[in-house]
Amino acid sequence: MKEVAFGQYYPVDSFIHRLDPRLKLVFLIAFITAIFIASNFWGLGACVLVLAAIIVFSRVPLGKVLRSVRAIAFLVLFTAVINLLFYAGETVYFQWGILVVTKEGILFSVFLVIRLLLLVICSSMLTYTTTPVALTDGIESLLTPLKWIRFPVHALALIMSIALRMIPTLMEEAERIQNAQKARGADFESGNIFRRIKAIVPILIPLLLSAFRRADELGDAMEARCYMGGKMRTKYKKLKFSWRDGLSLFVCVLLITAVVLLRIYLGDVI
Amino acid sequence: MYALEFKDVSFSYGEGGFRIPKLNFTVKEGEFVAILGHNGSGKSTLARLANGILAPDRGTVSVFGAPVDEKHLYEVRRQVGVVFQNPDNQTVASIVEDDVAFGAENVGTPREEIGRRIDFALSAVGMQAHRLSAVSRLSGGQKQRVAIAGVLALKPRIMILDESTAMLDPRGRREIMEVAKRLNQEEGMTIVVITHFPEEALLADRALVMNRGELVMQGAPKEIFTRHEELITYNLELPRIGRIEKSLHEGGMPVKSTLNIEELVNEIAGELTCGS
Numbered sequence: 345m346k347e348v349a350f351g352q353y354y355p356v357d358s359f360i361h362r363l364d365p366r367l368k369l370v371f372l373i374a375f376i377t378a379i380f381i382a383s384n385f386w387g388l389g390a391c392v393l394v395l396a397a398i399i400v401f402s403r404v405p406l407g408k409v410l411r412s413v414r415a416i417a418f419l420v421l422f423t424a425v426i427n428l429l430f431y432a433g434e435t436v437y438f439q440w441g442i443l444v445v446t447k448e449g450i451l452f453s454v455f456l457v458i459r460l461l462l463l464v465i466c467s468s469m470l471t472y473t474t475t476p477v478a479l480t481d482g483i484e485s486l487l488t489p490l491k492w493i494r495f496p497v498h499a500l501a502l503i504m505s506i507a508l509r510m511i512p513t514l515m516e517e518a519e520r521i522q523n524a525q526k527a528r529g530a531d532f533e534s535g536n537i538f539r540r541i542k543a544i545v546p547i548l549i550p551l552l553l554s555a556f557r558r559a560d561e562l563g564d565a566m567e568a569r570c571y572m573g574g575k576m577r578t579k580y581k582k583l584k585f586s587w588r589d590g591l592s593l594f595v596c597v598l599l600i601t602a603v604v605l606l607r608i609y610l611g612d613v614i
Numbered sequence: 615m616y617a618l619e620f621k622d623v624s625f626s627y628g629e630g631g632f633r634i635p636k637l638n639f640t641v642k643e644g645e646f647v648a649i650l651g652h653n654g655s656g657k658s659t660l661a662r663l664a665n666g667i668l669a670p671d672r673g674t675v676s677v678f679g680a681p682v683d684e685k686h687l688y689e690v691r692r693q694v695g696v697v698f699q700n701p702d703n704q705t706v707a708s709i710v711e712d713d714v715a716f717g718a719e720n721v722g723t724p725r726e727e728i729g730r731r732i733d734f735a736l737s738a739v740g741m742q743a744h745r746l747s748a749v750s751r752l753s754g755g756q757k758q759r760v761a762i763a764g765v766l767a768l769k770p771r772i773m774i775l776d777e778s779t780a781m782l783d784p785r786g787r788r789e790i791m792e793v794a795k796r797l798n799q800e801e802g803m804t805i806v807v808i809t810h811f812p813e814e815a816l817l818a819d820r821a822l823v824m825n826r827g828e829l830v831m832q833g834a835p836k837e838i839f840t841r842h843e844e845l846i847t848y849n850l851e852l853p854r855i856g857r858i859e860k861s862l863h864e865g866g867m868p869v870k871s872t873l874n875i876e877e878l879v880n881e882i883a884g885e886l887t888c889g890s
Contacts, residue, residue: 477708502706509708512750558703564667565704568696569717569764570688576722580715580729 352412354472359588360402361473365482367589368470374596375466378603379459387606388458394599395466404472412468413461420460427453480504485583498574506562510555517554521547615679616640617772617804618664618694622673625663634659634827636673641806643678643771646798648815648835649808651824652849657808658699660824661776664806665694678771692721695765699777701757710736710752710760711745717768728767735763738801739793755786762793772804773797779809791817812839812853816873823848836873 360368375391382388399409413420431453433446474482484501491497522532525546532543618641626633634656641647651657662668663675666682675682677690698704707713711732718728736742739759749757758778765773775794779787795817797803807814815821815835823831823838825848831838839845839856852860855878859871862882869881 477712505707505712509705509749512748513702558700561698561700561703562706564662565696565698565761566706566716567667568665568691568698570691570720570768571716572688572720578719578722578725578728580719580725580732581712582725 352468352471353475354402354404354408356403358401358403358473360398360469362586362588363473363592364583364585364589365474365478366486366583367585367592368474369479369482369486371592371596372466372470374600376463378599379462379466381600381603381607382459383607383612384610385455386610387603388455388462390599390602390606391462392458394595395462395469397595398466398469402469402473404469408472409465409468412472413464416460416464420457423460424453424457427456476508477505480508481581481583496574498577510558513558514551514555518547518551521550615643616676617643617645617678618806619676620660620663620673621676623663623670623675624672625659625668625670632656632659632827637827637829639822639829639832641772641804643804644798644802646795646805646817646819647807648818648821649806649824650810650812650815650821650838650850651808652810654826655824655848656827657810657824658776659827661696661698661774661806661808664772664774665696666690692768693771695768695770695773697758697761697765697773697775697778699780701754701761701781704761705749705757705764708748708750710741710747710749713749713760714763714767717764721768731767731769732763735766738766738797739763753786754782755789758782758786758790759793762790766797770803772806774806774808776808777810778807779811779814787811787814810850812851812856816853823850825849836871839873840871 363371375394379388379391382391399406428445428449429443431446431449432444433448433452435447436444437447437450438445470479480501483504484497487495487497487500526532530543530546532540535543620637620639623637624633624635632654637660649657649660659668663670664677664682666687669683677693680686680689680693682690705713706716714732714735715728718731723731732745733742736745739762741756741759741763744752744756744760749760752760761778762773762775773794775790779790782790791807791814794805794807798805805818807818809815816839818835821831821833821835821838822829823845830848831841831844839852842852842856842860845852851857853873855873855875856871859869859873859878862869867882867885869878869885872878872881
């Protein structure tokens, strides 16, 4: 339970899993940009095609991929219905008071739904195929140029990795505190939402205090291991760019170009 | 030259807080020393003084002749590794090898060398098989062995275990003490074990007993554990085998005190055959 509590890494070995985390991050940003550049179904179609290829090559089961959509199912439905009923189009199919269903409305709703699904699925593909540790390394490496403007890249990366490291520890502790409170008759399950939120306070306060104590001890332990900031530090792990990354970058450039051209030559959705 | 030397060291945590009035002791290179003391005896303050996390008010702490001060801090920390009490509060990275690498990375070790040091450190604590495991999945004893490996990757000459077994189960405690003993015997590393478990002091060449910031007893562990009445005044227990010997005495079987299981078994066997 502690393993899946954060992140949703799906541990298999695949083409996508082996990609450099930096490449995956850049790819994600490019892909999201492409989704927003796409102004018609052809452009979106190109995005769908690329995403489908990613899913196939990642060996993450389709059921798992679709599960990431569940969280925003309501949002998708809501957006679709609102647009369907209120979009002011010309070809009216059905009208009832202020509610109109038009051909343009239907097309636009479908367009938005596809766009939303693409956004969610592509982001979760990153977390399915990349461990949090690799992601942190990737972010650190991508931010390295910011050192020129004195941005503390090393410190930021260390903070992220310690945070990741501490999540299971603090979860365990929260559970322990909760059990201790339960043993003394605290009730976390009944009552309305406000009561339940209030019941969490006696867990949060000890957890916070202990986190401070842990931070203090961790600081001592780090100093004892000669930590003095990023100066003269070397790094054991090195990220390597391989042919896979080159190929993916090529696909990425291709996608952006295609989407831009489709937008210019085919125009908007309707 | 001593591996570790406390000379007229006094320290206090501010007005009215805990204080060490004046402390003198030395540890020779290659020695295995246990520092025994009840809660609040000041034994953990020693570890923090030895590695420059705390600075003494007066007196000097030196490590291989170099005083522990601002100027020599870095040098001292490379020589003195400290393993702390809580295994959860000293690992920095999520993956075992990344955590072991942390110290070596800090001092600017080249990449290939870090790899070799990880190999060395993990095999010294018997954790090679867990090199790529998640730290959060390990047992307390295993986490603590990773913490030791993280210290070993810095190639220190002295290792201080500051109550490193206090939060572990008996099995974890045994694992850690075995590692410490092996490092002492095979690598010749100077080991200082700070503990309140008398069993652990029994493994050392020499034991020091602390009480309220003062050094009150010093000597071979076996000798110290013969002074039971004195230990009680410092809130310390005999090791279990010592308690057994004591009960035997009180029950009318005058075995010789050896604090060694096999010898005790022989003694009892001898007594029984003589008695019958």
